[in-house]
Amino acid sequence: MELSYPYLLFLADIQHQAYAKTAFGLRDWAPERCVGELALPAATISTGLPRLTLEEARARGARALVIAVATPGGAILSGWIPTLLAALESGLDLVSGMHARLAHHRQLAEAAQRLNRRLIDVRTPPEDIPIATGRKRQGRRLLTVGTDCALGKKYTALSLTRKFRERGLAADFRATGQTGIMICGSGVPMDAVVADFAAGAAEMLTPDAAHDHWDIVEGQGSLLHPSYAAVSLALLHGSQPDVLVVCHEPGRRGMVGLEGYQTPTIEATLELNLTLGRRTNPLIRCAGVALNTGSLPEARAEELLAEYQHRLGMPVADPMRGGAALDELVTACITSTSERSL
Amino acid sequence: MELSYPYLLFLADIQHQAYAKTAFGLRDWAPERCVGELALPAATISTGLPRLTLEEARARGARALVIAVATPGGAILSGWIPTLLAALESGLDLVSGMHARLAHHRQLAEAAQRLNRRLIDVRTPPEDIPIATGRKRQGRRLLTVGTDCALGKKYTALSLTRKFRERGLAADFRATGQTGIMICGSGVPMDAVVADFAAGAAEMLTPDAAHDHWDIVEGQGSLLHPSYAAVSLALLHGSQPDVLVVCHEPGRRGMVGLEGYQTPTIEATLELNLTLGRRTNPLIRCAGVALNTGSLPEARAEELLAEYQHRLGMPVADPMRGGAALDELVTACITSTSERSL
Numbered sequence: 226m227e228l229s230y231p232y233l234l235f236l237a238d239i240q241h242q243a244y245a246k247t248a249f250g251l252r253d254w255a256p257e258r259c260v261g262e263l264a265l266p267a268a269t270i271s272t273g274l275p276r277l278t279l280e281e282a283r284a285r286g287a288r289a290l291v292i293a294v295a296t297p298g299g300a301i302l303s304g305w306i307p308t309l310l311a312a313l314e315s316g317l318d319l320v321s322g323m324h325a326r327l328a329h330h331r332q333l334a335e336a337a338q339r340l341n342r343r344l345i346d347v348r349t350p351p352e353d354i355p356i357a358t359g360r361k362r363q364g365r366r367l368l369t370v371g372t373d374c375a376l377g378k379k380y381t382a383l384s385l386t387r388k389f390r391e392r393g394l395a396a397d398f399r400a401t402g403q404t405g406i407m408i409c410g411s412g413v414p415m416d417a418v419v420a421d422f423a424a425g426a427a428e429m430l431t432p433d434a435a436h437d438h439w440d441i442v443e444g445q446g447s448l449l450h451p452s453y454a455a456v457s458l459a460l461l462h463g464s465q466p467d468v469l470v471v472c473h474e475p476g477r478r479g480m481v482g483l484e485g486y487q488t489p490t491i492e493a494t495l496e497l498n499l500t501l502g503r504r505t506n507p508l509i510r511c512a513g514v515a516l517n518t519g520s521l522p523e524a525r526a527e528e529l530l531a532e533y534q535h536r537l538g539m540p541v542a543d544p545m546r547g548g549a550a551l552d553e554l555v556t557a558c559i560t561s562t563s564e565r566s567l
Numbered sequence: 568m569e570l571s572y573p574y575l576l577f578l579a580d581i582q583h584q585a586y587a588k589t590a591f592g593l594r595d596w597a598p599e600r601c602v603g604e605l606a607l608p609a610a611t612i613s614t615g616l617p618r619l620t621l622e623e624a625r626a627r628g629a630r631a632l633v634i635a636v637a638t639p640g641g642a643i644l645s646g647w648i649p650t651l652l653a654a655l656e657s658g659l660d661l662v663s664g665m666h667a668r669l670a671h672h673r674q675l676a677e678a679a680q681r682l683n684r685r686l687i688d689v690r691t692p693p694e695d696i697p698i699a700t701g702r703k704r705q706g707r708r709l710l711t712v713g714t715d716c717a718l719g720k721k722y723t724a725l726s727l728t729r730k731f732r733e734r735g736l737a738a739d740f741r742a743t744g745q746t747g748i749m750i751c752g753s754g755v756p757m758d759a760v761v762a763d764f765a766a767g768a769a770e771m772l773t774p775d776a777a778h779d780h781w782d783i784v785e786g787q788g789s790l791l792h793p794s795y796a797a798v799s800l801a802l803l804h805g806s807q808p809d810v811l812v813v814c815h816e817p818g819r820r821g822m823v824g825l826e827g828y829q830t831p832t833i834e835a836t837l838e839l840n841l842t843l844g845r846r847t848n849p850l851i852r853c854a855g856v857a858l859n860t861g862s863l864p865e866a867r868a869e870e871l872l873a874e875y876q877h878r879l880g881m882p883v884a885d886p887m888r889g890g891a892a893l894d895e896l897v898t899a900c901i902t903s904t905s906e907r908s909l
Contacts, residue, residue, distance in 0.1 A: 504793060
């Protein structure tokens with residue numbers, strides 16, 4: 226799937242940052258792909274990027290308008306259609322990661338055909354995904370796993386990829402969700418693959434590579450999330466990680482979207498991932514923990530990182546805060562593999 | 568999905584029994600739905616049902632021709648098309664459980680439309696499957712799980728359903744694969760559901776029921792099969808079983824379709840299913856083991872059943888051999904739940 230960029234980010238009429246994860250993800254991790262943002266009058270949030278008209282965005286080189294927000298149920302709302310049509314008229318392609326398909330919307334499909342514009346639905350799995358073989362592949366792989374959904378698996382993988390490269394290592398971020406795919410320009414939307422082929426999709430995402438090359442794979446869901454564990458297990462089996470990094474948000478009590486399910490401990494999450502991961506890679510190891518302390522003041526965050534590190538006996542860092550703790554985590558990721566390849 | 572039956576079973580040109588699992592499953596478990604079989608000249612196997620022409624089958628009340636064989640890749644072969652078209656002409660609908668869709672075949676689609684016949688692709692998941700909620704539902708549930716694929720999970724579930732009913736219990740077989748769906752007339756093809764919705768599909772399959780009603784759920788794959796474990800986990804989480812029965816074939820060395828993967832032990836399979844199953848049903852128990860001894864002589868089978876029962880300390884039976892061992896397994900299924908509901 227080839228994406229058109231640079232992007233103009235469409236914020237629609239969103240009033241809560243939680244519904245604009247794609248916009249913030251693109252701003253934070255692919256600023257070179259973003260020329261600015263466009264919002265409807267009712268919107269109350271901003272990414273801080275320049276607010277542009279369609280014409281200004283085109284003048285600055287934009288090639289696509291990205292629907293950078295989420296709606297309950299993943300629907301394309303009727304109030305957005307005039308803007309989306311105007312974007313096509315102005316010369317922009319449309320990019321969407323929603324469950325609803327742009328190409329299934331009659332007005333958008335007609336306008337795109339008439340204007341020779343592209344409607345790019347990122348949440349479309351590749352065709353002809355094979356059934357997983359379980360065959361061991363060459364190259365090194367790291368997977369971020371979580372105690373729950375939506376607590377930093379993508380940011381952790383992106384941050385580690387950057388750090389690995391700073392150390393001169395060959396490393397590629399492997400995107401498994403729509404925002405990740407828009408950030409790096411390729412990947413497989415794991416949650417949209419038919420279950421029988423899900424592990425095969427993870428194998429396809431992380432093919433044979435040079436023995437010292439790293440795939441840093443964006444995790445999905447949690448093995449302990451009753452709605453999405455199947456996606457997590459397919460990704461774990463198919464990506465055959467050598468190294469796990471467990472992602473967690475301190476203070477979170479309940480699992481996203483569920484009633485009556487407590488967030489599991491880091492220890493339980495780690496043990497289960499190692500147990501299941503050994504099936505396709507008996508040498509799987511955990512290098513450490515990524516803690517999302519974004520909602521805490523600096524001093525409290527530092528305190529917590531130290532507490533967790535003491536309790537768990539392994540490196541614990543907040544990838545968004547960086548510092549020595551993150552360097553230590555990166556070293557542990559690299560070292561734990563090197564040891565056993567000697 | 569409403570199926571048309573009685574069926575005429577189409578054996579195509581198959582020469583190995585392993586490729587005709589659907590035909591034998593229907594003969595063994597839904598003989599009242601089968602009027603006979605139809606084969607091409609090259610076929611060398613038979614179900615033992617009457618071999619009928621299309622006209623004879625119609626005269627005996629057949630309403631559909633079932634493609635009762637499997638092909639590598641799940642394709643509808645060109646050599647079958649004249650027979651399939653003749654079946655439509657003769658007044659039969661077509662039923663298929665293959666990956667390839669009948670409705671996507673131009674000649675079949677045109678003929679079905681012209682003749683007002685139905686093309687029924689059983690491997691089509693229902694629309695609007697919800698995301699799983701993990702909410703505990705009323706009623707009792709039993710799931711058959713396996714050390715591998717294709718070793719008796721469906722036959723075990725069907726056999727237990729029959730035994731439960733013989734004891735006067737309200738019990739429904741819940742089909743999760745194409746053959747099971749053709750046998751009982753409804754169900755959800757778990758392996759064809761998009762991964763994000765797979766656990767939701769299992770919840771949909773086993774809805775709230777009377778507190779003493781049993782859903783006996785056909786298992787899929789194995790948690791330890793690197794290709795299909797995601798399907799197994801979604802089914803385990805979503806069906807929230809109270810009781811597990813582990814299915815195994817003694818003597819099997821390697822996992823179906825893979826190189827270098829040994830079949831796991833019953834103990835490892837059991838422990839992993841209990842560990843993961845506790846997430847949505849903390850009271851999950853294992854009642855015993857179903858051993859597939861179909862390839863062994865009677866005396867050796869009896870010996871093995873006793874050996875396994877001694878080793879595992881729980882009831883072990885071959886559902887297809889029945890006898891006292893099977894009665895003991897059924898009692899254990901019922902009792903292990905009753906104990907804790909007191």
